[in-house]
Amino acid sequence: MVPGPQIVYKCPNCEHLTQQGTIRSGNTIGATFYSDGKYDAPMMSDILQFNKCRKCETFYWFEGSHELIRYELSIEGHPLQHVESPQLMRIEDFHKALERSIYRTYGEIIYIRQRLMWAYNDQIRFHKNPQSEKIKDYRHYDNLKILMENLFMEKPYHIMLASEIHRNLGEFEKSISLLRALENENYNDKKAKLIQACHQGYRNVLVF
Numbered sequence: 001m002v003p004g005p006q007i008v009y010k011c012p013n014c015e016h017l018t019q020q021g022t023i024r025s026g027n028t029i030g031a032t033f034y035s036d037g038k039y040d041a042p043m044m045s046d047i048l049q050f051n052k053c054r055k056c057e058t059f060y061w062f063e064g065s066h067e068l069i070r071y072e073l074s075i076e077g078h079p080l081q082h083v084e085s086p087q088l089m090r091i092e093d094f095h096k097a098l099e100r101s102i103y104r105t106y107g108e109i110i111y112i113r114q115r116l117m118w119a120y121n122d123q124i125r126f127h128k129n130p131q132s133e134k135i136k137d138y139r140h141y142d143n144l145k146i147l148m149e150n151l152f153m154e155k156p157y158h159i160m161l162a163s164e165i166h167r168n169l170g171e172f173e174k175s176i177s178l179l180r181a182l183e184n185e186n187y188n189d190k191k192a193k194l195i196q197a198c199h200q201g202y203r204n205v206l207v208f
Helices: 091-099 106-125 138-149 156-168 172-181 185-200
Strands: 006-010 017-020 023-025 050-052 059-061 067-071
Touching (some): 050 091
Antiparallel strands (some): 006 017
């Protein structure tokens, strides 16, 4: 992975500064992929596209209108190099972002809700036997249903995500039906594993 410039953003409410790293180039060699769409890649970080201000807790998107300056990591002694990085988003943060309706497009709704899905799945993702665990917060299942309602079902990736949601909800026949109807050989191996999981009654996130 080759890092790109650091970007310093200014909170639109209180003007508190936050700096976010960028990636100039990367790849998914050695990555672990999961059935909910998340991946862990040593050479390709997933950089969150919005922030919660550390000072006033305003949510805002990392975009040009809030950008203050860019600088290269190779520049030693830059006056803004000690600006704090974004704090990690937790489950409650994603819920608050949704409650405050920070999204402006269906794409942003999907973006936030899928990462909320990931945050819940992280509770069991690294368990030795994740299929024996159950996410008890009912809001997780409500989020899955709303996420599915906003998907664009003409997109193969969204069809795969919808089938995953059905499986997570225990709706195995609906999941299998979507998978079998998807004609895209790029997903054949994943489809086979998910169909097998449905037949076995496995609801939780899988490693591909």
